[in-house]
Amino acid sequence: MSNLSLDHVVKRYGDLTVVKDVSLGIKEGEFVSLLGPSGCGKTTILRMVAGLIEPSGGAIRIASTDVTRLPPNKRNIGLVFQSYALFPHMTVFENVAFGLRRKGESGTTLDGRVNEALAMVRLPGYGERYPRQLSGGQQQRVAMARAIAPRPSVLLFDEPLSNLDAKLRDEMQIELKRLQRELGITTLFVTHDQGEALSLSDRVCVMNDGIIQQFAAPEDVYRRPATAFVASFIGKPNRLKATVRGGRLTLGEGLDLRTDSALGADGSATDVFIRQEAINLTPTGADDANRIPGTIALRSFSGPQVQYVIRIAGGHELVVEAASSGTASHLEHGQPVTLEVRPQDVLVLGESVRS
């Protein structure tokens, strides 16, 4: 068990820099997700940690040892692939035993460790089967057992759940979290699924365009996004153009918003983010809330939630999410409503531009 650190890591392909000076420290036993859209450099970082790609610059340390130039087989890592990458010509037992055999394990010790790993992923007695005889979820478990059996210093996951259907994905998420807790292995988990990242991780590292946007606990990333990118990537925010006037934020004539965020200079234009789920559609609410009058422009029902598009003054449109079981679930097209938003949910981020 150990910690993992990236120190000013850079990866260039010709003129294209896909990872730009990334520094990241992961504590012992910590579960960290790399979250970002495709092409943000998260998989490249994972593959550099595994030793499958050589960085153009910077250093990678596992347990304080510089592994930057070491081949993957000398790094003591466990990698779970998106495609599982099980060895098709070997039984489940031999798949799981592969890493142990490379470490010189044999005989009853080997049998014991393989069976222990299979029991951990709840696949006891599957040793004699071949990967093609297993379902997708079972293959995923074998891939995990194979990665954890040699007790690696660092566990790496490359979008491991994205090939599973939604129900199985939820199950495996819980399974994975439980396993990581039990073993206490430092884990780096690459995903583009924010729900996955937020629910699994101790800390989430949000990336875009080869740069770390924010590295913080899931709640902080959600409630206090550091950049406009994080605010727009996590959750389902409304993004509005506003102006700072007289120390207040205004969306237009008579549409002032109170906010807890720090504001730019008077007269500057800024982006305001308000999450769909932070807007209250009931007629009464906390007294300190912003109240914005509007009309329902569109209603769409999606099971547990109802989404409304609400038109407010100044030509702005906001998307609002309400629980299907709530009082605001049956508002109709054209009906006037009042939106309530607490000041702490009005997020002002990014560069302020003078108008």
Add this chain to the structure above:
Amino acid sequence: MIEQRPGLSITTIALLVVIFLQIPVIIVVLASFSETSYLTIPPQGWTLKWFEAVFTSSNYLAAIKNSLILAVGATVISLVLGVAASYALFRKMLPGSEALTSLLMSPLIIPSVVIGVALLQYFTLVGLRGGFLVLLIAHVVITVPYIVRSALASLSGIDLSVEEAARCLGANGFTTFRLMTLPLIKPGLVAGALFSFVTSMENVPVTIFLAGPRETTLPILIFTSVEMGVDPSVAAVSTILIIATVAVLFVAERWTGFHRFV
């Protein structure tokens, strides 16, 4: 997907084509049982004496031995060289991989007679004349494309992350090749090796330029005996070859399901 069953007319045509293609084989097999001392169809009488003649002829036995040693030797060498070359080419370890691949495959396209003449000139130039070694080198040249072709096809079917997974689990490059790559391309290699073996076994145009009297191979012997007047022992030895080939193909198909690689 809807399974399309071919119509009756298509089935009939296909069957006729198959029969047409197999007529020479049937004729040669039938002729080998004839009691006459010349080739004739339908066979007159039934005898196994021509088979006996083959197995008691020192010429035929020597030629069969030569051919077997040559075919096995060329196939083994081609396997080693061809797999190594294919792996390097597939992983783009060398500049100009595409051009090199085409070059290695060129004996498939260049007429064999041309290769025969070219090799004869080349060996004369470097001072190698006749002998088993010359034949072996020549047969490696003409059989290596079959190995390369099947090895490249098999390699492209391997999920690269399987090799990466082995690397991450502590296997070095060679162990990964031995335990992952090689077993996964084995069925393809068996198919390639069979083609290589058969190609060497039946080759006339290249061998005839290079083989001295001591290295006469079976197809060369058949070729020359036909020139000197045909007796049914030629048909008998051909029948033996046909049966041997069918047997090998049957075993290989059972073993590797190798029709997928042809």
